[in-house]
Amino acid sequence: MGAKRILVIEDDRRLQDLLHQYLGTFGYEVKTVGHAQEGLNLLEAFAPALIILDLMLPDIDGFEACREIRRRGATPIIMLTARVDVADRVAGLEIGADDYVSKPFEPRELVARIQAVLRRGEGALTQPAEAVLSFGRLRVDTAAREAFLDGVPLGLTTSEFEALSLLARNAGRVLDRDALLRALRGLESDVYNRSIDIAMSRLRQKLGDDAKAPAFIKTVRGAGYVFIAKADAHA
Known part of the structure; x- marks a missing residue:
């Protein structure tokens, strides 16, 4: 089985580079883009196992991008933002994000959250006898x-x-x-x-x-x- 793919939609180039390198050390195949529309255009071709989505993007608001991703499927989404308002975090969860990480963050914590979300997606809960x-x-x-x-x-x-x-x-x-x-x-x-x-x-x-x-x-x-x-x- 090939490496799990992660799509990072984040306009901060330094953070793009950090996530590309750091997540790569954990065996993930990472693609980074700086605009929401670029990420949306890649969804079908790249077929990520998980999306890391910045809330504040230069072209499309992160909330609207999240809604569009949800309209297209159930790919897990972890939202990133420098905002500290709890209402923003709740709003992200309400429209379909699976987790939420506030900037600044420890890269290892992000990896732990990625692993947790992917485990849930793979059926971490015990399966019943009946499928x-x-x-x-x-x-x-x-x-x-x-x-x-x-x-x-x-x-x-x-x-x-x-x-x-x-x-x-x-x-x-x-x-x-x-x-x-x-x-x-x-x-x-x-x-x-x-x-x-x-x-x-x-x-x-x-x-x-x-x-x-x-x-x-x-x-x-x-x-x-x-x-x-x-x-x-x-x-």
Whole structure:
């Protein structure tokens, strides 16, 4: 298997060079570009396993670039920014980023976050005996790492799929935010605690699930979340 590819979209040339060299020492194949549109143009041809995306770019705002990447697929995204406002970090997670690193940062910390995100994408959680979980209109394919509603792919991000998969494999059991956080992030941060609620909100939107009268994910006030759909009976 070849080296995992990482696309760095960052306009700071010194940081480009640093990331290209440093990530290369960990066996990654790295391509750096200074404009969002350059990165978007490379998505199909380069097919990165992960994207490092600067928030402040000279052509397209990083948030809009993140939205466009999400429209095209579920490639994991780690956002970089010099901004310290928590609202910015939350906004990045809300539109589909998988992680968020503030500048300045230690390169080794970034590598650790890359490794964590990629592990989640490869199925770090224990796979069930059944590769496909079916709940009426909803099908969760843990081998293909895709979920389908009425046969249509939901286009979930890495974190969204992990959240849905974990809930579905524990149907009927209330999972608190700490359990979800440990499974999805392995990190302790107010931003990531908030991201659990964000992930649930995005999941509900994609599932067409009404929080007040849910068919799939129910909020248990003060406790967490529970997957309430019934699994299909086996033939």
